[in-house]
Amino acid sequence: MTTPSKAARVRFAPSPTGFFHVGGARTALYDYLLAKKTGGAFIIRIEDTDQKRYNPKAVSNLLEGLRYLGLDWDEGPEVGGDYGPYYQTQRLEIYQKYIQELLAKDRVYRCFCTPERLAQVNQERQKAKLGPGYDRACRNIPPDQSARRAEAGEPFVIRLKVPLEGSMTLHDIIKGDVTIENQMVQDAVLMKSNGIPTYHFAVVVDDHLMEITHIIRGDEWVSSFPIHLHLYNYLGWEPPAFVHMSVILNPSGKGKMSKRETRAPDGRVYPVFLHTFKEMGYLPDALFNYLALVGWSYDDKTEIMTREELIERFSLERISSSPAAFNYEKLDHFNGLYIRNLTVEDLTDRLMPYLEAAGLKADRETMLKITPAIQERLTVLSDAIAWVDFLFVDELPAYDLNLLVPKKMSLADMPGILQNARAILAGADFSHDALDTALREGAKAVGLKAGQMFQPIRVAVCGKKVAPPLFDTLEVLGRETVLKRIDSALERLEAGA
RNA sequence: GCCGCAUUCGUCUAGGGGCCCAGGACGCCGCCCUCUCAAGGCGGUAACACGGGUUCGAAUCCCGUAUGCGGCACCA
Secondary structure, three states: OOOOOOOOEEEEOOOOOOOOEHHHHHHHHHHHHHHHHOOOEEEEOEOOOOOOOOOOOHHHHHHHHHHHHOOOOOEEOOOEOOOOOOEHHHOHHHHHHHHHHHHHOOOEEEEOOOHHHHHHHHHHHHHOOOOOOOOOOOOOOOHHHHHHHHHOOOOOEEEEOOOOOOEEEEEEOOOEEEEEEHHHOOOOEEEOOOOOEOHHHHHHHHHHHOOOOEEEEEHHHHHHHHHHHHHHHHHOOOOOEEEEEOOEEOOOOOOEOOOOOEEOOOOOEEOOEHHHHHHHOOOHHHHHHHHHOOOEOOOOOOOOOOHHHHHHHOOHHHEOOOOEEOOHHHHHHHHHHHHHOOOHHHHHHHHHHHHHHOOOOOOHHHHHHHHHHHHHHOOOHHHHHHHHHHHHOOOOOOOOHHHHOOOOOOHHHHHHHHHHHHHHHHHOOOOHHHHHHHHHHHHHHOOOOHHHHHHHHHHHHHOOOOOOOHHHHHHHHOHHHHHHHHHHHHHHHHHOO
């Protein structure tokens, strides 16, 4: 099996039960890459057959996530297509038709067992250390009797008649041949008592009808592939190619990636939902690039790749069969690289929404001036808030005066230094280079190291020790504000507060 | 319990019998640069899970063990 050169039809088929998770995003990304590489179609199909877990917000969250990542789909919700509907609950008659066909062929059977009996059977099997399972009690009910009971209104599900002997082999593109004995396979429920199909049935019918060529899905499905393959056989259909991917692990490499976002002891949030990546300010291109590398590699050196290169170079064969941990540090590194590659205008435009969301009255003109100074300091776009907030307040929030004090100096030295600095700044030309010269010479004149003078100024003006480079900051702030803030610091020092 | 899958530096990976006393990247450590913080440059630390085979030769093939993960729902 090799990656085909002919157009592939690949679907991403999520169940709308919660927020769009990065694990799903990676699967969708590979779907997308394969579709684009082969000039085929990337399809979204909503597998909403579980009414109990259905979450009405899930679909829009999913679609927004896909758009954020730039995974535009050719067929599916909102865009339509020739193979719809793309919501399984809108395809119930279709499943009904094929389940009847299987019933007629005697490849499936009605099961009248109650949930209570099923639970009891499971319990007994557990006791016998057999693991859960169904005892096939209804498998041999004669067809006429079965039909009569159904007509009488007795509730039933429809199960697959899995052969009692033999085995099934799957030719997986990543894993190679995997064989499972039919004995190990349950008579899976295909149709629930409410007339809605289960995943196992709907997926086979839809993939065939939608002419899907490659099923890329998670590892958790390999043990149920016999069910699907039997179904293809019974229906007389040609199965598509299967690609089972390993799960994504937690950063530690132990345990699979958590389904929920958690806060680390240091307060940092490790995003797992696409909307959180977006809120934090991960660039779509950076996430796209990084995600492609979680479980796939191009060669022994190349990591930074554009979307076009990724599409060009992607191949199913190079997807790793072992699980991969999600490395946030590396993602951050990628994001930093991508941010630094942006033009100042582009970066600024991307920054504005984050500043607004943080409640800052930032204007684009000012940002255009400061962006170059913070560009190389950003890991994610939302970091900008802490870098520029002092530019957009009338008055600085009270900061700890001890922050003013450089190493080897004391609070008592501050008034003198600040007064001196104020005098220099009052007469200086407020441009980067002129400030540089004036301040350095001023420090030298009074026997101070540049840093010893810069820190008090920085803190007085920014209210924090870590801020953009001083001269850029002063220039953007302007003389008036700078002097005002220094005066304010001096007043507070005098007051001893 | 049974079945399946996986196992190279802390992490992502290259490697498909000799090119590997194992290459790249993130992280980490050190140095340089430096007004804070970054960015950047240079250098460094660190791995073939274990035990048997096969072979002249194994990270690469086979078997077993261990560990991890997944599955065994009227959930997907």
